[in-house]
Amino acid sequence: MEVAMDPLFLAWSYFRRRKLQQCSDICTKILQDNPYDQAAWSLKTRALTEMVYIDEVEVDQEGIAEMMLDESFIAQVARPGTSLRLPGTSQGGGPSPAVRPMTQSGRPITGFVRPSTQSGRPGTMEQAIKTPRTASTARPVTSASGRFTRLGTASMLTNPDGPFINLSRLNLAKYSQKPNLSRTLFEYIFHHENDVKNVSVALYLQQKELVNITLQDFDCCNKNVLFHQALDLAAQATEHAQFRDWWWKVQLGKCYYRLGLYREAEKQFQSALNHQEVVDTYLYLAKVYQRLDQPVTALNLFKQGLDHFPGEVTLLTGIARIHEEMNNISSATEYYKDVLKQDNTHVEAIACIGSSHFYTDQPEIALRFYRRLLQMGVYNCQLYNNLGLCCFYAQQYDMTLSSFERALALVANDEEQADVWYNIGHVAVGIGELTLAYQCFKLALAFNNDHAEAYNNLAVLELRKGRIEQSKAYLQTAASLCPHMYEPHFNLSILCETIGDLQSSYTAAQKSEDAFPEHVDTQQLLKQLRQHFAVL
Amino acid sequence: MGEFSKVFVLLTPTGQLSMEDVPTMVLCKPKLLPLKSVTLEKLEKMQIEAQETVKKQELALKEHYYQQIAPE
Numbered sequence: 001m002e003v004a005m006d007p008l009f010l011a012w013s014y015f016r017r018r019k020l021q022q023c024s025d026i027c028t029k030i031l032q033d034n035p036y037d038q039a040a041w042s043l044k045t046r047a048l049t050e051m052v053y054i055d056e057v058e059v060d061q062e063g064i065a066e067m068m069l070d071e072s073f074i075a076q077v078a079r080p081g082t083s084l085r086l087p088g089t090s091q092g093g094g095p096s097p098a099v100r101p102m103t104q105s106g107r108p109i110t111g112f113v114r115p116s117t118q119s120g121r122p123g124t125m126e127q128a129i130k131t132p133r134t135a136s137t138a139r140p141v142t143s144a145s146g147r148f149t150r151l152g153t154a155s156m157l158t159n160p161d162g163p164f165i166n167l168s169r170l171n172l173a174k175y176s177q178k179p180n181l182s183r184t185l186f187e188y189i190f191h192h193e194n195d196v197k198n199v200s201v202a203l204y205l206q207q208k209e210l211v212n213i214t215l216q217d218f219d220c221c222n223k224n225v226l227f228h229q230a231l232d233l234a235a236q237a238t239e240h241a242q243f244r245d246w247w248w249k250v251q252l253g254k255c256y257y258r259l260g261l262y263r264e265a266e267k268q269f270q271s272a273l274n275h276q277e278v279v280d281t282y283l284y285l286a287k288v289y290q291r292l293d294q295p296v297t298a299l300n301l302f303k304q305g306l307d308h309f310p311g312e313v314t315l316l317t318g319i320a321r322i323h324e325e326m327n328n329i330s331s332a333t334e335y336y337k338d339v340l341k342q343d344n345t346h347v348e349a350i351a352c353i354g355s356s357h358f359y360t361d362q363p364e365i366a367l368r369f370y371r372r373l374l375q376m377g378v379y380n381c382q383l384y385n386n387l388g389l390c391c392f393y394a395q396q397y398d399m400t401l402s403s404f405e406r407a408l409a410l411v412a413n414d415e416e417q418a419d420v421w422y423n424i425g426h427v428a429v430g431i432g433e434l435t436l437a438y439q440c441f442k443l444a445l446a447f448n449n450d451h452a453e454a455y456n457n458l459a460v461l462e463l464r465k466g467r468i469e470q471s472k473a474y475l476q477t478a479a480s481l482c483p484h485m486y487e488p489h490f491n492l493s494i495l496c497e498t499i500g501d502l503q504s505s506y507t508a509a510q511k512s513e514d515a516f517p518e519h520v521d522t523q524q525l526l527k528q529l530r531q532h533f534a535v536l
Numbered sequence: 537m538g539e540f541s542k543v544f545v546l547l548t549p550t551g552q553l554s555m556e557d558v559p560t561m562v563l564c565k566p567k568l569l570p571l572k573s574v575t576l577e578k579l580e581k582m583q584i585e586a587q588e589t590v591k592k593q594e595l596a597l598k599e600h601y602y603q604q605i606a607p608e
Contacts, residue, residue: 052582058575101565113570351571358568373571382569389566419569426566453564460561491561521559 008040015047023047042181045188048164053191056254057283057314058114084295084325100359101453110324111355112348186251246275253284262288277308279315286318295322313343320352329356345376354386363393381410385420392427400427418448425457434461452482459491468499479511486516493525502532 007026014023027044030037165188253268269285272278282305289298299322305315320335333356336349343349354369367390373383388403404424411417425440438461444454459474472495478488489512496505506529512522572580 054578054582055575058573099565101567111568111570112573114573114576347571348573355568355570378571380571382571386568389568393566416569419567423566426563429563453567456564460563463561485564487562487564494559494561521562524557525559 008037008043011040011043011047015043015050018050020047020051024051038181042184044164045184049184049187049191051192057280057287081326082296083293084290084322099361111351111353183247190251190254246272246278246281249275250278250281250284253288257284257288257291262292266292279305279309279312283314283318290322295326298322311342313339313346316342317346317348320349324352332356347373347376347378354390358386358390358393363390366390367394367396379410381407381412381416381420384410385423388427389423392430414447418444418446418451418454421447422451422454422457425454429457434464437461450481452478452485452488455481456485456488456491459488463495468495471495479508483511484515486512486519486522489515490519490522490525493522497525497529502529505529506533 007030011023011026011030014020014026024044024047027040027047030040031044034040165185249268249272253265253272256262256265256268266285266288269281269288273281273285282301286298286301289295289301299319302315302319302322306312309315316335316339320332320339323329323332323335333353336352339346339349340353350369350373354366354373357363357369358366367387370383370387370390374387384403384407388400388407391397391399391403404420404427407420408417411420421440422444425437425444428434428437428440438458441454441458441461444451445458448454455474455478459471459478462471462474472492475488475492475495478485479492482488489508493505493508493512496502496508506526509522509526509529512519513526516522
């Protein structure tokens with residue numbers, strides 16, 4: 001006779017082995033037989049949450065709405081070193097655009113990309129619409145909450161009977177009284193349904209519930225206390241109850257953050273920290289400060305956190321990230337090195353140090369870092385592309401092309417493929433094979449029509465062939481795609497100057513100067529042009 | 537040797553050597569590709585999956601619709 005395993009136990013086992021779909025299916029069956037089985041209900045809620053769970057610390061995507069309608073800044077022009085908005089305001093240590101390329105949103109590229117580093121902070125509406133692309137869609141993020149809602153609705157679509165929990169029919173007050181169900185329910189609503197409003201209501205009720213409990217306790221003890229005194233004490237009891245559970249405060253803060261109420265979120269996180277020191281709370285609070293564009297406060301907070309949790313990797317990484325975003329790459333690298341002292345397999349730290357070595361003319365050392373990543377089992381297109389570049393510039397020519405071949409084999413989307421071909425084009429330029437280079441840049445454009453760098457390089461090659469009009473057209477395209485890059489402006493300026501169009505040359509040179517004020521050649525060109533005009 | 541003696545020596549042993557600095561076009565720099573964080577990869581995966589589900593459902597809906605109007 002076959003002995004069947006207890007279905008709930010089996011479901012629990014599936015959950016632990018992260019076979020979430022199976023777990024959820026079994027729970028559904030149990031719930032069909034007995035709709036009031038709280039254990040199965042709770043387990044299914046957790047399984048569904050885990051399916052779409054993303055680390056809330058990492059998720060920080062600013063949509064256009066958040067960026068353009070931001071009212072939290074104090075000054076239009078921040079003092080140097082106090083803002084994340086102006087990448088150029090760092091004092092020293094920043095990479096020059098002459099050696100380090102920029103992302104589409106005009107920040108120097110780093111070794112690692114997170115959801116929050118993708119969008120950047122564009123200055124104008126036009127740029128905002130153009131640049132911040134989500135991971136794979138060509139459409140910009142309209143608002144941060146939009147994406148979460150979309151993911152949530154998509155997960156519901158898979159269920160033909162409608163959503164698992166019908167939130168509008170749920171009596172949140174009832175659930176908030178059950179601490180064993182309320183937390184899983186909260187996480188379900190927050191991560192799976194992404195319904196922040198309902199969650200906040202739940203939280204509110206939860207806190208009210210705590211107040212009620214204390215009031216009852218209070219009533220039992222002091223039945224004879226006068227009403228107005230009770231009221232006074234109730235206010236204190238409220239405070240007391242709220243200080244009781246730090247977890248709910250952190251959740252409340254998360255909800256406020258999602259709703260864009262940053263000051264309220266800050267209050268919640270701070271009082272949660274007063275109650276109990278948790279690393280996560282520090283990270284959430286720092287996220288709030290970064291959103292409020294107060295990097296210095298965030299840095300102080302991280303340091304405060306490090307006093308309580310010495311050597312904590314996530315806090316150190318947070319500091320390094322802020323330095324990096326403020327364009328202070330050298331101190332970011334210092335902190336990443338500290339991270340590696342604690343955790344020598346930290347992918348982000350290794351990648352960032354590697355890229356900073358590469359762009360400070362030490363490709364051999366960068367190669368060692370990227371090789372380390374390869375040894376650790378990172379196996380993707382980006383890594384092989386970086387290895388290929390490092391090998392080429394470290395003069396290990398035997399490995400270069402095979403690395404690029406692997407990178408091309410591992411490509412996941414067209415943008416990546418365009419970048420790899422663009423880099424192969426560089427190798428071709430380096431060995432003087434200009435026909436191959438030309439083809440590579442053309443291929444990069446075939447895969448990604450917005451690749452401004454490829455347009456610029458193609459223009460340089462076209463000019464070598466003597467096709468002035470074609471070259472000019474490419475340069476103009478590159479300049480309009482990426483106005484923050486100085487190369488297309490500068491090249492256009494030289495081109496116009498050689499064909500005698502001094503006025504266009506001067507305007508282009510001025511744009512180049514705006515993009516890269518320290519560029520000596522631009523300065524000389526401008527000086528020369530001014531002399532010309534003076535003579536006229 | 538006679539040919540070489542005809543060559544006019546431009547460099548003088550004394551005085552300054554000057555060179556005209558002609559600005560040249562600049563290439564954009566090679567681009568190291570940033571690695572993706574785990575969260576980002578998961579987000580991308582979830583987004584692609586969601587898009588596929590929606591597509592499948594739309595297809596199913598269309599087929600259903602055509603089946604309904606086909607007999608007429």
